[in-house]
Amino acid sequence: MAEISSDVIRGYNDIIILYLLLNDPSYGYEISKQIRTLSEDKYIIKETTLYSAFTRMEKNGFVESFVDEDLAGGKKRTYYRITPAGREYYRVKCEEWMLTKEVIEKFIAGEGRAV
Amino acid sequence: MAEISSDVIRGYNDIIILYLLLNDPSYGYEISKQIRTLSEDKYIIKETTLYSAFTRMEKNGFVESFVDEDLAGGKKRTYYRITPAGREYYRVKCEEWMLTKEVIEKFIAGEGRAV
DNA sequence: CTGTCGTACTACGACTGTCGGAGTAAATAT
DNA sequence: ATATTTACTCCGACAGTCGTAGTACGACAG
Numbered sequence: 001m002a003e004i005s006s007d008v009i010r011g012y013n014d015i016i017i018l019y020l021l022l023n024d025p026s027y028g029y030e031i032s033k034q035i036r037t038l039s040e041d042k043y044i045i046k047e048t049t050l051y052s053a054f055t056r057m058e059k060n061g062f063v064e065s066f067v068d069e070d071l072a073g074g075k076k077r078t079y080y081r082i083t084p085a086g087r088e089y090y091r092v093k094c095e096e097w098m099l100t101k102e103v104i105e106k107f108i109a110g111e112g113r114a115v
Numbered sequence: 116m117a118e119i120s121s122d123v124i125r126g127y128n129d130i131i132i133l134y135l136l137l138n139d140p141s142y143g144y145e146i147s148k149q150i151r152t153l154s155e156d157k158y159i160i161k162e163t164t165l166y167s168a169f170t171r172m173e174k175n176g177f178v179e180s181f182v183d184e185d186l187a188g189g190k191k192r193t194y195y196r197i198t199p200a201g202r203e204y205y206r207v208k209c210e211e212w213m214l215t216k217e218v219i220e221k222f223i224a225g226e227g228r229a230v
Numbered sequence: 231c232t233g234t235c236g237t238a239c240t241a242c243g244a245c246t247g248t249c250g251g252a253g254t255a256a257a258t259a260t
Numbered sequence: 261a262t263a264t265t266t267a268c269t270c271c272g273a274c275a276g277t278c279g280t281a282g283t284a285c286g287a288c289a290g
Contacts, residue, residue, distance in 0.1 A: 049277055103158050106153050107127075107131040166269075
């Protein structure tokens with residue numbers, strides 16, 4: 001099966017992550033598993049990519065983090081919550097996606113187009 | 116109007132360019148204008164991006180270049196022709212696009228989905 | 231009681247495609 | 261005469277992703 005390369009998904013990791021924060025805060029490991037599940041194993045985000053996206057988006061004010069210190073066994077977990085600015089960013093990026101899709105498909109074979 | 120950012124189109128410049136070489140060889144300036152026209156001014160590829168894509172794709176064997184020395188006034192123009200490997204690469208990339216589109220749209224609001 | 235697997239990250243350096251800016255030079259339009 | 265269009269080329273910078281490694285705790289198998 002074809003795999004999704006990083007160049008191709010680049011620029012969409014942000015919205016993929018934010019989508020999963022729209023309803024509830026979540027954390028890295030959980031998000032990572034959800035991406036895998038929701039995409040039916042077609043996209044498995046790299047840990048480093050995911051965590052660096054969190055850092056970047058927090059710096060940009062799109063998410064806020066808080067730590068849950070009370071996990072069983074004294075373990076910690078860092079949650080991220082989407083901010084209003086993050087929601088707006090998500091919305092804008094979705095619109096950009098629609099536009100990009102339209103443009104790219106003019107240059108794509110398939111969907112009834114001959115090569 | 117929203118603009119298409121480089122991160123978002125990254126990874127698709129190759130197929131956009133190859134698409135325009137499918138039927139006939141062409142050259143940088145012409146391709147650049149065609150992208151602009153076909154996308155209805157929604158995507159204007161940067162010169163540096165375009166020419167470095169040519170160089171990269173030639174190195175990878177997806178295109179071949181030849182120079183037309185006989186332009187009026189002794190000017191030169193470098194044409195690029197798609198190779199069989201380039202056609203195959205284009206085909207594969209198009210399939211990858213279909214898959215990527217499917218995946219991304221699971222994380223996108225709009226198209227009847229609520230946010 | 232030892233080792234592997236799953237959870238939940240962090241750090242660091244490398245790579246690649248894109249970008250910004252500058253420059254070149256001839257042809258055509260004003 | 262000057263500006264614009266055509267047709268590139270070179271250079272250094274940047275940002276996001278990746279590969280590799282490491283940490284640390286708990287649960288479960290052998």
